[in-house]
Amino acid sequence: MSSPIRVRFAPSPTGYLHIGGARTALFNWLFARHHGGTFVLRVEDTDQARNTEEAAAAIYEGLKWLGLNWDEGPHAGGNFGPYFQSQRNDIYERYLAKLKEAGHTFEDNGAIRFRSPREHVVVDDLVAGSIDFDLTNPETHPDMTIRRPDGSWIFHFVNVVDDIEMKISHVIRGEDHLSNTPKHIELYRALGAPPPRFAHIALIHNMDGSKMSKRDQGASIEHYTKRGYLPAAVRNYLCLLGWSPKDNREKIPIDEIVSLFDFKNVVRSNATFDPDKLHWLNGEYCRELQPEEFLQRGIAAFKSAGLDLGQFPDDYVRAALMTCVGKINVFDELPAYAGFYFADDVSFNPEGIAKNFTAENKPRLQAVRSAFAGLGNFDAGAVESALKETAKNLGVKVGILVHPTRLAVTGTHAGPSLYHLLEVLGKERVLARVDRALATF
RNA sequence: GGCCCUAUCGUCUAGGGGUCUAGGACAGAGCCCUCUCAAGGCUUAAACACGGGUUCGAAGCCCGUUAGGGCCGCCA
Numbered sequence: 188m189s190s191p192i193r194v195r196f197a198p199s200p201t202g203y204l205h206i207g208g209a210r211t212a213l214f215n216w217l218f219a220r221h222h223g224g225t226f227v228l229r230v231e232d233t234d235q236a237r238n239t240e241e242a243a244a245a246i247y248e249g250l251k252w253l254g255l256n257w258d259e260g261p262h263a264g265g266n267f268g269p270y271f272q273s274q275r276n277d278i279y280e281r282y283l284a285k286l287k288e289a290g291h292t293f294e295d296n297g298a299i300r301f302r303s304p305r306e307h308v309v310v311d312d313l314v315a316g317s318i319d320f321d322l323t324n325p326e327t328h329p330d331m332t333i334r335r336p337d338g339s340w341i342f343h344f345v346n347v348v349d350d351i352e353m354k355i356s357h358v359i360r361g362e363d364h365l366s367n368t369p370k371h372i373e374l375y376r377a378l379g380a381p382p383p384r385f386a387h388i389a390l391i392h393n394m395d396g397s398k399m400s401k402r403d404q405g406a407s408i409e410h411y412t413k414r415g416y417l418p419a420a421v422r423n424y425l426c427l428l429g430w431s432p433k434d435n436r437e438k439i440p441i442d443e444i445v446s447l448f449d450f451k452n453v454v455r456s457n458a459t460f461d462p463d464k465l466h467w468l469n470g471e472y473c474r475e476l477q478p479e480e481f482l483q484r485g486i487a488a489f490k491s492a493g494l495d496l497g498q499f500p501d502d503y504v505r506a507a508l509m510t511c512v513g514k515i516n517v518f519d520e521l522p523a524y525a526g527f528y529f530a531d532d533v534s535f536n537p538e539g540i541a542k543n544f545t546a547e548n549k550p551r552l553q554a555v556r557s558a559f560a561g562l563g564n565f566d567a568g569a570v571e572s573a574l575k576e577t578a579k580n581l582g583v584k585v586g587i588l589v590h591p592t593r594l595a596v597t598g599t600h601a602g603p604s605l606y607h608l609l610e611v612l613g614k615e616r617v618l619a620r621v622d623r624a625l626a627t628f
Numbered sequence: 629g630g631c632c633c634u635a636u637c638g639u640c641u642a643g644g645g646g647u648c649u650a651g652g653a654c655a656g657a658g659c660c661c662u663c664u665c666a667a668g669g670c671u672u673a674a675a676c677a678c679g680g681g682u683u684c685g686a687a688g689c690c691c692g693u694u695a696g697g698g699c700c701g702c703c704a
Contacts, residue, residue: 199704231704298702315633327630327700335702342704366632366699389634390697424640427653431641435652454641456634457697464640464654474667514666524665571663589663601665 192224193356196250196257197346199231200242203407204249206460207361207391210425214388215359216255217426217448227353228260232273233340249408253422254441259353267353272345275352279340282348282378283333291377297336301344301374303328308369313386313450315362320369331370347371351380359386362457386450388429389457405462415488415518416465420472424465428458438471470516482508484518489529492522499529506611510603524602528611531620533598535627543591544628552591554581556621565614567606574606595624 196212198204219226228250232238247261259265269275283299286292292299303322310318322328333344350358365387375382405411411421419441426444427437430453439447476484485508489496496504507528508521515521527533535544558573559565574592578585593605596617602608609617 197704201704234703237703296702300702310632318632320632324630329700332702337702339702341702346704361698362633363698364704369632387633392697427640429640433642435642437640437653458641459639461639461654467654470667516666574663585663593664597664599664603665605663 190354190356192219192222193227193354194219194224194359195227195229195350195353195355196255197229197231197349197360198246199234199237200239200246201234201237202242203245203409206406206408206425208246209249209253209255209408210391210428211359211361211388212250212255213253213422213425214386214430214448214453216257217445218357218359218386218450219258220445221448224356225258226256227265227267227355228257228263228270229349229353230261230271231342231346232271233342233345235273235339238273245409249412252408252412252418253425254418255422272340272349275345275349278352279345279348282351283344285379286333286377289377292333293330295332298332299334300330300332301370301377303330303370303373304377308372310365310368310372310385312365312368313357313384314389314453314455315365315387318365322369322373328370343367343371344374347374347378350383351375351378355383357384357386359388362387362389386453388453389455391428392457392459405460411465413491413519415484415491415521416469417472417476420469421465423472424468428460429454438468466516473516473518474513476512478509478512481512485511485521485525488518488521491519494522494526494529496529503528503611507608510607510611514603527597527599527602528608531616532623533596533620535594535624536599539590539594539598539600540628543594544624546628548587548591549625549628551581551583551588552595552621552625555588555592556618556625559609559614559621560618562614565610565617567604567610570609571606591624592621596620 194215196208196215198208198212216226218224230243230246232243243261250257257263259267260270283292286301291302293302294300303325305323305325308320308322310320312318320328331341331343333341335341349355368385368387372382408421412418422441423438423444426439430444430448432439432444432447433452473481482505486496486504507525511521511525515524554577555574558577559570562569562573574588575585578588581588589605590600592609593602594600596609596612612620
C-alpha cells in the first residue's frame with residue numbers, strides 16, 4: 188500500500204546550524220516521529236569550496252543538542268548510504284546516463300542542462316496547498332543546469348536523485364524551495380520516479396522584518412547553547428514558530444507535540460523570531476529544573492564566564508547556587524546574579540551607593556553589624572530575627588536595613604533572598620564585607 | 629521585470645460564514661504579594677492592510693490594490 192514514511196534533513200555544511208535550518212530539521216523530525224517513520228540526515232557537500240568539517244560538526248552538535256536524533260546518516264549508518272553527496276558520484280553518473288538516454292538533456296557550453304517538457308506542473312503542497320505552475324514559457328522558466336563543465340553537480344539534480352535513491356516519501360523544507368519544486372517534479376518524472384509529497388514551511392525573520400541570515404546575532408543554534416539556554420526550551424519555542432497546538436498552550440512536552448504534530452496545524456505565513464519570548468519560555472523550563480541539574484548547569488555557566496567554581500568547597504557552591512533556583516531565565520545570567528558569592532571584593536553599584544550608603548544609613552548598618560556579630564547561630568532564621576529586631580529597636584521598617592545590608596555584601600540591589608544569602612556567606616565573610624562597606628562612607 | 633507564497637494586537641498565534649463588543653501567550657503599563665530582583669495573582673492598553681464583490685450575514689469565500697517574503701545561478 189502506501190510506502191513507509193521517510194523524511195530527510197539535507198543541510199550543506201557551509202556554516203553553523205542556522206535557526207531556520209534547525210526548525211526545518213525539527214519539523215522533519217516531528218513528522219517522522221509522529222508517524223513512526225525514518226528521519227534521515229544527508230550532508231549536501233557538493234560545493235567543495237565552501238564546505239568545512241567544522242561546519243558539519245556544528246550541524247551534528249546542534250541537532251543532537253536539540254534532541255533531533257537521526258535514524259540514518261553520518262554516525263548512524265543506514266541502508267541508503269553513503270550519506271554525503273560528495274561520495275555518491277557514481278550514483279549521479281548513473282542517473283545522468285538514464286536522463287541522457289531518455290533524451291532529457293542537452294549540452295550548453297560544456298555544462299549539462301535538463302530540458303523542461305514545457306507543461307503545467309501542479310505542486311500539491313501539504314502546507315501551501317495546490318499550486319499550478321505554468322512552465323511553458325522558457326523566458327520565465329529557463330531550463331536548469333544540472334552539471335557544471337568541471338563535472339561537479341548542481342543541487343537540483345543531486346537533491347532529487349538522492350531523494351529517489353533514499354526513498355524519501357515527504358520532502359519537508361523551507362519555502363524558499365517552493366518555486367523550484369515544479370522543476371524538481373519534472374526531473375522526477377523524467378527519471379521515471381513518482382515524486383514525493385512536499386511540505387514547504389514558511390521562513391523565519393528577524394524582529395525588524397529582515398530575513399534571518401548568517402550574520403545575525405542569535406541566528407545560530409550555537410548562540411543558545413553557549414549562553415546556557417535549555418535545549419527543551421529552544422526546541423519548544425521553535426515548534427511554536429509556525430505550528431500551533433490550537434489550544435492556547437505555549438509550554439508543551441515534546442512527546443505531546445510529537446503526537447499532535449500535523450501539517451494541518453502548520454501556519455502558512457512567515458514568522459518573526461522573538462528573542463524575548465524564547466527568554467521567557469526558557470525561564471519556564473529553568474524553574475522546573477531538578478536541583479542537581481540546576482547546580483551542574485550553574486557551574487557550567489560560571490565556567491564559561493571564566494570562573495572555575497572547583498576552587499570553592501562543594502557544599503558552599505551548592506548552597507550558593509541553590510539560593511538562585513527559580514530566579515533566572517537563562518544560565519548566562521547566573522554569574523552576574525550570584526557572582527558575589529565567589530568574590531570578596533565586590534564592587535558597589537554606583538546608583539546603590541548614592542541611595543543606600545548615606546550618612547543616615549551608616550549608624551543603621553553599624554547596628555546591623557553588631558547584631559550580626561552577637562549571633563552564635565548564623566542561619567537564615569537567626570539572621571532574619573536579628574535584622575528585624577534591629578529594625579524594631581531603631582524604629583525603622585525592615586526594608587530600610589535590608590537595602591544597605593544587601594548592597595554591602597553583594598554590591599547590588601538585586602539577588603537571592605537576603606537572609607539565605609547571608610547564611611550561605613557565613614558570619615565571618617558577612618562581617619568582613621559590612622566592615623569594608625562601612626569604610627567607604 | 630516575470631513567476632510564486634503570505635497578510636488578525638509590536639511579536640508568536642486562536643479563528644476555517646452567525647456563538648467575534650475577535651481569544652491566549654511574550655513584550656508594555658498599573659495594582660497586589662514581598663527582605664531586593666524575579667516568580668505568582670489581578671487589571672489595562674493593543675489587531676482583522678485597503679477597496680470592491682458574493683451572502684440575510686464576512687476576520688474567514690472571490691477579485692483587485694498595497695505591503696512583506698521567496699524563486700527566476702554553471703549557490704544550496
